[in-house]
Amino acid sequence: MVEKAGLLKDAQSRMVDIFDRLGASSDVCRRLEQPRRVHQAAILVRMDDGSLEAFPAWRVQYDATRGPGKGGIRFHPNVNEDEVATLAFWMTLKCAVVDLPFSGAKGGIQVDPKTLSLLELERLSRGYVRAFFDVLGPDRDIPAPDVNTNDVVIGWMADEYSEIARRQVPCAITGKPLGVGGSLGRVASTGRGALEVLDIWIKRQGKRPEDMTIAVQGFGNAGYHFAQLAHEAGYRVVALSDSGGAVFSEGGLDPTPIWRHKNESRELRSMVYCDSSVCEEADMDVLENDELLALDVDVLALAAMENAITHDNVDRVRAGAILEIANGPVTSSADQRLEERGITVIPDVLANAGGVIVSHMEWVQNRTGDYWPEQVVNERLAERLVREANLCFDRAEKEDTSPRTAAYLQCVERIARAMESRGTQSYFTDR
Numbered sequence: 001m002v003e004k005a006g007l008l009k010d011a012q013s014r015m016v017d018i019f020d021r022l023g024a025s026s027d028v029c030r031r032l033e034q035p036r037r038v039h040q041a042a043i044l045v046r047m048d049d050g051s052l053e054a055f056p057a058w059r060v061q062y063d064a065t066r067g068p069g070k071g072g073i074r075f076h077p078n079v080n081e082d083e084v085a086t087l088a089f090w091m092t093l094k095c096a097v098v099d100l101p102f103s104g105a106k107g108g109i110q111v112d113p114k115t116l117s118l119l120e121l122e123r124l125s126r127g128y129v130r131a132f133f134d135v136l137g138p139d140r141d142i143p144a145p146d147v148n149t150n151d152v153v154i155g156w157m158a159d160e161y162s163e164i165a166r167r168q169v170p171c172a173i174t175g176k177p178l179g180v181g182g183s184l185g186r187v188a189s190t191g192r193g194a195l196e197v198l199d200i201w202i203k204r205q206g207k208r209p210e211d212m213t214i215a216v217q218g219f220g221n222a223g224y225h226f227a228q229l230a231h232e233a234g235y236r237v238v239a240l241s242d243s244g245g246a247v248f249s250e251g252g253l254d255p256t257p258i259w260r261h262k263n264e265s266r267e268l269r270s271m272v273y274c275d276s277s278v279c280e281e282a283d284m285d286v287l288e289n290d291e292l293l294a295l296d297v298d299v300l301a302l303a304a305m306e307n308a309i310t311h312d313n314v315d316r317v318r319a320g321a322i323l324e325i326a327n328g329p330v331t332s333s334a335d336q337r338l339e340e341r342g343i344t345v346i347p348d349v350l351a352n353a354g355g356v357i358v359s360h361m362e363w364v365q366n367r368t369g370d371y372w373p374e375q376v377v378n379e380r381l382a383e384r385l386v387r388e389a390n391l392c393f394d395r396a397e398k399e400d401t402s403p404r405t406a407a408y409l410q411c412v413e414r415i416a417r418a419m420e421s422r423g424t425q426s427y428f429t430d431r
């Protein structure tokens, strides 16, 4: 069992009030207070110099009530059991918030992928599938990309799964490249979903994209697509950051040339010092990463990692609202403080659900063999988010509570209903 400390403990602390408000049965509380299964492995990789390295890896299946497990695989030096279990817990909630027939799972390898050669990375990715093959599968647990695992990594993993299974099993993993059963629209889906949820929220406030400024922390897969789509929709994206630094322009930034440059130079900071026309036109300044978090903008979009806003820096936040594109970027104590200060937080379980929604569509397309145009994928994504986000925002208004509390009430109600259908204590005691 996972040691109840750190991230999971903090994440679980939000549940006390939710169980209380819903009058949840002890069965529901007991089932959600710990992961069902924690799998751990040491992945042995032959390095290019001939040495053998061992990388700690995990797959956590938090719950299995509403369907097979679903959740990404993260490659990062800070990955540990507590983090993977917490991310699996949030996946459980997220799948239920947007009413997908999945339960929550997550995986990770403790590694700095930037220190590996491409071949070492491929051996490690394939090693993950070999280590956890027996507990994965289209009806058991379906992995997907997360931090530092793009479609190339997922392509190797999908190939390894099919090699071991000795047949094509495209629905065993999502986020695949298009040539091996990936879905159109998957790459941009997390960012697109986040923008969709923001659009729904600002419309309800009677505001327009043209009136809004945005700062984005984290310029990776989720952050870039969100920033680009927001820019196209008329929002003014004034600041962007990655782990190396931040750039700012009062007049607004165009994310695509910056993304292209970053992928060539691998550093956002270098944008400001290059002599291309993009830099001259954009008139950018360099910021420290923590300065971006304190900008006076309408929306601060957090798309990097957990714990970006904590008790220590929460009072420096000047944004009107926070959009949680990353998982768990605001700690529970910071959350309370933001609520006291009247700063709305649009929670991760809703704001970043676009990725898993389109992953579900990829799984459905793989199972039926019927592949949809990108427009259909994007329309279905929008349709689901309009329905589920409005349910959350309506509930928040009606019950005079935060969007996070409303989203948690929505998902725990659904999970509890499924648990009750499978049999709870009340079956024995209420007869």
Ligand code: NAD
Residues within 6 Å of the ligand: 145, 146, 147, 148, 149, 190, 217, 218, 219, 220, 221, 222, 223, 241, 242, 243, 244, 289, 303, 304, 305, 306, 325, 326, 327, 352, 353, 355, 356
């Ligand atoms: P990614 O690896 O593509 O990008 C992460 C970005 O964050 C990188 O640009 C990195 O440099 C930056 N970063 C890291 N630490 C930072 C810091 N202290 N300050 C500023 N920038 C920092 O990862 P991603 O897939 O975009 O995932 C980002 C977040 O979104 C994670 O929390 C992930 O769990 C969540 N998420 C991703 C998806 C998805 O489909 N990719 C889906 C749901 C949730």
